[in-house]
Amino acid sequence: MTVPSATAIAPAPSRYWRRCAWLLALLITVKAMYMAFFLTPPGDLPDESGHYSYVRDIAHGKFFPLLGEATIPRNLWFEPPPSQSQTGQEMDLVAEEAAPTPSTRVRGAPRPNYIVQHPPVYYAIAAVPYAISERLTEDRWYQVRAARTVSAVSLGLLVIVLFGTLTDLGVAPLRALPLAAAVGFIPTISHLASGITNDIFLFLLCALATRHLARYLMAQRLPDAYLCALWLTLAGGTKMTAWPLIAGYLAVLLFEMRQPLRRWFLHAGGLSLLAMALPLWWAARNIRHFGNPMQVNVVTNQPLYLNYSVLDYLKAHPYFDWMMVHSYGLIGFAGFCQTPERIEDCVGVKSTRIGNQAFEFALWALVILAVVMLAHTVYHYARQFRVQPPASPASLQGWTAHLLSPGWLRTPVLLVLGATGMLMYVWGYQNVHREGELGWLINTVLLSAAPIALLGLGIALFDDRGERRFAYYGMALFLCYGLLIAYQSHKAYVLISELRGVQGRYFYPYIPALLAAAGLALERLRIPAVLTLWLGLGLAWGEMHSYITQVIPFFELVRI
């Protein structure tokens, strides 16, 4: 096999744009830091107590706490009430310590920490600022905030990485800047970036892997492939939700690798080993301790519903609505349990969902992006019926395009992909549960992933441009993962009769590729840059509006 000339990576943006991107990223970091220090109540992110406890365990030399043994200590966030307290209220709290009451159970007794089911990379990194703060001060206020800084810095770096990915793909900086910054203006993302959780750090690692995958597909430089594998293994060592992404990206790397046969096998082995190193280590550790490579804390009771399919589930429940609303704005968790005066209210989760004008703006922005991406996809899908394969294929992708050359072999493949995508959309639109006035819009946006991804798969298989194939590999992986998450949510519903796992944050590993695909479509269709500018401005306003009108009053209620 010979190595053909590859697509060139677009030249780096000018110094002016790089400075703007860094400044914007700095502002977004400052915002997340401010929220981490002064706004987000301790414990008010999903399972923040467990994440924080994991960080503390590592900082105190426990490599690594074991599921089933690790606990969340009593009074994690605030100082325990002094034994000789001055105020009557504090006396009451001490009295509660002696007699087991509901509040004592919540505040006093150690709880099992099921968060240690996550691999440890994020926690090991967050333990560094935490350990430093512990040596500098005994004040827990600072220690908590020190651990929170990792997420805040990750969000700023994420903006830079996304901007770099978009400009590498040839998206003009004018469009790339607001698109990259948009992730920093989603309330849920800002909220998560202000706390101790592995989601934003994972988002950053997956964005780095995505950038190097894009660069590799365009320029075929092996260092990019290895860097992609490196970031993938770190992502896999951060959260298991990245494992399907590792499988997908690794498959793309091998499918696209243009090397002579011997070198192909050599690098395929090297890349696979590197990309799967940390997940394999974690799986081996799980096997050693639990006999199950993917040991997690899950409900194990008998199913409450029998013969209840995923389709029944999607028809009957507002899964799509929850997914969209929670992706945009789901704020809060159990911060109210960390205020001594509110301890009696500590039952379950208290959160607020943002469904205001800002959410509607974001939804309409997604509709516009979906329409643009669909137009771009249909145009290039139609081209694939006549795009000639490379004369001398040098990769599995090239061979696939060569074997299924335009004509009676390629046409049925493309028609089946197109028909499946369109049928999925039509079936979904007619049958999936529609919640509220905006239900049809939410369903339109989410279901449009099916035709874009499946028509796009035809582009990924046959197109002659690396950046386009990259964009549609990403879409196809996004669709596969979306179906997997829907299936998992259905499984949880069958077991406990509750909608669980309906969280946009589970999709963060796939968002960088999705955003890159959207940016590419905007660029290639020459959509005026002012549209992306208004999108960025609207999202930035919407986030501030949501915080001032809803989130801060909610936190005030939580914290007193």
Place this chain on the structure above:
Amino acid sequence: MKHRHPLIIQWLAVAGLFFFILFVLYHEQIVRYQYKPTHVAPANWIDRQLTGEIVAGFVLEQPLALTHTDLPPRERRHVFCIGLLMSNYLNRRNHGEFTVALSAGGRAQVKALRARDVRDNALQMVCFDEFRLIDVLGQDARLTLMGLDGRPGRSVTGWLSPQPGLPSAIRGGEPAGAALVFDTFVRANSAPFQHNAYALMIIASLVLSLMAVASRAGPRAAR
């Protein structure tokens, strides 16, 4: 040659403009953080009718029957406030003054308000510094709305509607058939939350300005 300011000056100037606009839009909302409702459920605004213009000689009494609050004990020691639903007749220019008095436990406090400050169909907040929520809770309390020097055609009005568990208002010595529309609040220290809101507003102004200025100057700067 046309003079151009350095980009950083443009950025900060536009950020200042954005901040001014956001401040005008959200300041009132932020100030209201200090008012915490005593009940989760707000007053009923359905089937409402006007109290009539609060002109000179107008008197309306509303017995309060606050027997329960959703606030935790510590917050019941904050200053008691009411939010009266009022109307200024579609933003008409009104004149004169009226008073809102609260009496409970043998004490009373009168607050004078200007008709021109009343906004249309919005809660007019009145705080009684001499009363804490616990002074009113479970007490035989009473609100009195009295016109001082308002003239017909140039005065504001309150609203009446059936309120579950609340006795009818008494207007001019006669039962009005419905209760005054109002919500009860305490005034808490919300300064940290207000500071947070202003801080976010400053950051948002800088972000908005940066994107706007960069996008406008970008193509020129890139050349």
